[in-house]
Amino acid sequence: MNMVDAKRVLETALMCAQQPLPLKNMRELFAEAIGVDSIKHMLEDLRNDWAGRGMELVSVATGWRFQSRPEMREYLDRLHPEKPPKYTRATLETLAIIAYRQPVTRGDMEDIRGVTISSLLIKQLEDRGWVEVIGHREAPGRPALFATTKQFLDDFGLGSLDQLPLLDHPAQAGDAFGHLASAMKEPTIATISMPAVDDAGPQMTMSLDAQVTPEPEMGPPHE
Missing domain, CATH: 1.10.10.10 (Winged helix-like DNA-binding domain superfamily/Winged helix DNA-binding domain)
Known part of the structure; x- marks a missing residue:
């Protein structure tokens, strides 16, 4: 041939x-x-x-x-008009923290966000195939260590974690959330649908422009 x-x-x-x-x-x-x-x-x-x-x-x-290509989204949506997927800010911030700080425990995430993180939220990220347990920290209770998956990279149009935007202040959850949201690309994200988890206030709509509606936070994490 x-x-x-x-x-x-x-x-x-x-x-x-x-x-x-x-x-x-x-x-x-x-x-x-x-x-x-x-x-x-x-x-x-x-x-x-x-x-x-x-x-x-x-x-x-x-x-x-x-x-x-992203600029085709406007026209393709006319063939399949669907409501954009909805995510809570808590979901996206938690996913961002895992992406940028992995491997992390649920306690690490709560320390960074400053609020309690719902077990259901973590489970839904696992069910989506975006995060997985890769081990356990040698500490009291041996908490699970979470990391992102290849499915996460595929769905967000990334070849590797090195393609995530660099953070000036990696410890700040807000920065991580904003940068991860900006990394969302066509076309896979347009087909993703995840039930929102109401652990941090009202839902918001997540678009390719990564617009976020502020929401109230819960109290401090459990000791």
Whole structure:
């Protein structure tokens, strides 16, 4: 198979894949007759071929995928009008703290936010596939240590945690929340739907512009 035909096969596979396609699977397309370097070269060619179009080829944590560009959102929404997902500020701040300070315990999160964090909130982040327990701290009670997952990176359009915006003051939960919210990208975030957890006041709507409605806080965390 010549490289022109191979590139056509690769493009087709990427367009038809419902999940990001890793390099290992790409090699299987060609019975491993084409090496990784050649595949990477074809990927770069495809990325350039699609420059300026409504779709783009991007690399995320678990592989490569085609996705719509953010500026297409306005038009695509007309075909599938849905209400934007709603999250509480507590949910997003907690997720941001885990993303920037991992591995962290629930107690660490409460110390940073200054309020008690609902167990249901943590469970919903786990159910969404964004966070997981990766171990336990050697301390009284052996509290669970939480970290983000590859699913989190895929859903937020990130190839690795290194792509999270840098924080001037990592210890400040508010800064972490704002930066994480700004990292939300098309298209996956548009399809995410998580029931809000009312542990810190009224719900808010989370859009790609990362607009946040302030909400009252709960009291200090439990001792």
